[in-house]
Amino acid sequence: MILIIIVIAGLLVIFSLNLPFFQKQLKGFFYFISSPIQKTLWRAGDKVSDFFEVIGEIRNLKRENEELKLKNQELVSQIAQLAELKKENEVLRDALGIGLEKEFKLVLAEVVSKDISQDSILINKGSKDGIRKNLPVIGQQKNLIGKIGEVYEKFSRVILISNKESSFDAQIPEKDISGVVEGKGNLQLFLDFVPQEKEIKEGDFIITASLGGIFPKGLLVGEIGKVLRSDVEPFQQAKIKPAFDIRELETVFIITDF
Amino acid sequence: MRKSLILIIFFYILALLQTSFLIHFSFSKIVPNLLLITVLILNILEEPRENNGIFGAVASGFFWDIFSDKFIGFHILILAGIAVLIKLILRNYLQPLIRRRF
Numbered sequence: 001m002i003l004i005i006i007v008i009a010g011l012l013v014i015f016s017l018n019l020p021f022f023q024k025q026l027k028g029f030f031y032f033i034s035s036p037i038q039k040t041l042w043r044a045g046d047k048v049s050d051f052f053e054v055i056g057e058i059r060n061l062k063r064e065n066e067e068l069k070l071k072n073q074e075l076v077s078q079i080a081q082l083a084e085l086k087k088e089n090e091v092l093r094d095a096l097g098i099g100l101e102k103e104f105k106l107v108l109a110e111v112v113s114k115d116i117s118q119d120s121i122l123i124n125k126g127s128k129d130g131i132r133k134n135l136p137v138i139g140q141q142k143n144l145i146g147k148i149g150e151v152y153e154k155f156s157r158v159i160l161i162s163n164k165e166s167s168f169d170a171q172i173p174e175k176d177i178s179g180v181v182e183g184k185g186n187l188q189l190f191l192d193f194v195p196q197e198k199e200i201k202e203g204d205f206i207i208t209a210s211l212g213g214i215f216p217k218g219l220l221v222g223e224i225g226k227v228l229r230s231d232v233e234p235f236q237q238a239k240i241k242p243a244f245d246i247r248e249l250e251t252v253f254i255i256t257d258f
Numbered sequence: 259m260r261k262s263l264i265l266i267i268f269f270y271i272l273a274l275l276q277t278s279f280l281i282h283f284s285f286s287k288i289v290p291n292l293l294l295i296t297v298l299i300l301n302i303l304e305e306p307r308e309n310n311g312i313f314g315a316v317a318s319g320f321f322w323d324i325f326s327d328k329f330i331g332f333h334i335l336i337l338a339g340i341a342v343l344i345k346l347i348l349r350n351y352l353q354p355l356i357r358r359r360f
Contacts, residue, residue, distance in 0.1 A: 023330055026324070027324055027330075030325075034274055037274055038274055039278075041274060041279040042281075045280065049283060113277035113278055113325060114277060114281045115277060115325065118326050118328075120327050150327060157327050186288070247281060247284075
């Protein structure tokens with residue numbers, strides 16, 4: 001009996017290794033029949049966890065509320081300043097004859113399932129909807145989420161920026177600091193290759209840089225968390241708090257043209 | 259046959275729970291892996307001569323592969339290997355030890 005099972009398992013491995021088409025079809029079929037159940041389970045899990053979260057967080061809510069109110073006031077004043085700058089920018093662009101940057105072409109997709117251990121999610125758009133490998137995936141606030149990995153007929157797997165295989169150029173626009181964002185797995189992100197003489201601090205915002213060409217310029221990656229500085233290392237590192245929360249992620253946009 | 263079918267359905271439901279419901283209940287960004295835990299418990303608690311645990315491991319590995327970005331067979335081999343190892347330890351070392359004592 002054991003031998004038979006091992007032989008079957010071995011055959012399956014050989015089968016799937018040699019026939020990626022078969023593997024895609026099989027996975028696509030299971031995603032198709034499972035997605036309605038997964039959606040229902042997803043919503044149920046969301047409700048249950050929200051309920052327990054509220055009970056657990058009731059003490060912190062007041063303090064957090066006050067902090068958010070303060071931050072909100074700060075942001076409102078920043079928006080006012082930026083609106084002023086935007087107007088000035090438009091006037092100058094008009095004067096110089098430069099057009100505004102064109103917006104991206106987006107495709108909306110719903111998240112079907114998530115795999116935290118592999119730092120990937122499954123979405124309900126595939127090759128039938130014009131999705132290709134390596135297309136950037138963003139959230140509703142134009143925050144970077146990842147890029148398309150495997151593409152099936154009606155589904156695609158998104159490799160999150162926190163995946164171990166993910167690495168791209170980024171910058172801190174306020175300070176003109178560039179570095180490389182590297183995924184470390186388990187939803188962890190690090191900013192690396194920042195020269196020691198540059199000063200980065202907690203709360204600095206990181207956006208994508210145009211170098212490398214995988215992602216469009218100016219997408220929000222996250223904000224700096226703990227800075228790891230060592231005198232013996234030529235570069236400093238910093239932990240990044242990603243701009244997306246995988247638990248809240250329900251819909252994403254795929255940039256098909258940029 | 260009936261037992262095998264029940265095991266397949268059971269592990270399919272577990273895989274669905276793992277990739278949707280359980281994501282909301284991570285402890286410091288770690289989600290407990292129901293499939294692995296169930297395979298371990300099933301193989302440890304089952305009568306060492308029975309083979310349902312190994313079959314369960316293959317079914318569990320298959321569904322784990324389906325919902326992950328690894329090729330089909332990756333988790334099947336890992337889980338089946340773990341199950342066979344548990345069975346071998348139970349059959350060859352623990353069972354004779356228990357028989358000798360009682």
